[in-house]
Amino acid sequence: MPEQNYPEKLILDFSRYIVSRINSFEYQKYAIDQEDLLQSIYVRIYKIFKNSDKKRACSRLYINRIINSVVIDAIKKSRKETEIVNTLNHNMIAVHGHAYEKSKSQSYDLKQILLRSLNELKGSRRYVIDLYLSGLELDEIAQLQKWSKGKTNNLFYRGLKDLKKRLKKRGIFHEN
């Protein structure tokens, strides 16, 4: 790769990353052209570097605006499609709901006990534990809540301790 093309390559790699994250909304299902999306993001970012003076182009504001609009568009499209799929699913569940109810297993018990125990946690500890269990890392929770890492860790470990106590009362022993 020639050195002169390096900024272009950076922009392309970044655009690919955005598309890959947007793919987590399962766009493939809805036949949205990946290449078109990649191309449009690449061109929009490339233009500001090509046409503006370098200092202005590098300012966060310009990149922020582009990425915000791309992500917001993607979420809106995804929501629209999900709405259609959900309506179909709910119709199916209405028809076959009885069979579905019978297939609930032991994990159902754990789920119910966990929910009851979580409901007894209070305030910020509850937030942190909920978000952690749903798949966010502690760093990400700190970033979202604008808390320090120390505060987030503290709330997490205290919340987990409370949760373990409550689970134990209900006959579930938590192993580290």
Added chain:
Amino acid sequence: MKTDLLDLKDAYRNFLEGNKPASRELCPSPEDLVLLVRSRMPRRDRSKIMNHTAKCSYCLQEVKTILDVTNKENKFILAMNDVLNSAVHEKPAQARPLAKRLSWNYVSVISAVVLLAAVATYSVLHFSSRSDFRRGPTANIQLVSPIDKAVSSGELRFIWEAVPKAKYYIIETFDATLDLIWRSESLTTNEFQSSPDILQKFRPNEKYFWRVTAVLEGGNKIKSRMSEFSIRK
């Protein structure tokens, strides 16, 4: 019954999956989710949205995507700044024709200044015995090898031109998304042969970049441009 964090996570996600809202009408708008991640939201609104997000798998996935994208965006902006700044130092903007920029009134003054500067530069270069005047602390480090090529794993040897007054060097390698893969300790020579445990960090046939930072005696640093390489199977 015994359980651990993984079981709890599974159970909670199971709950979220089972409680997906039939309609997204009550979910916060995508604009609000972006504001939430980008720190431009009053605390009360933030709590409200976070409360919802912790229980809605759709919104959670969207928030996670925005978080990932925002973090990547920060890295991208830093990398672009780095690249553009180094390009500006190396290639000053192309000058417009002199006649367009200068009126004749200034020509004599500027000529005199240029002449003085030329004499001063010549004196320093000619009369100084210190070779590093010719390559001061703002000079770039020239990478020698590997540059834009694939090398076999046994031959991964980083070589660059020595910098006068460099106290030590540090090599950094990055993957295609510019995440740091490996950083060397302080090196006192201008080459480095990779050991097998370092080579393990690189996957064959993938693109990587490397650069060298020279730390000078006064504590100043000079960074080289990045160069691409890959490892053959």
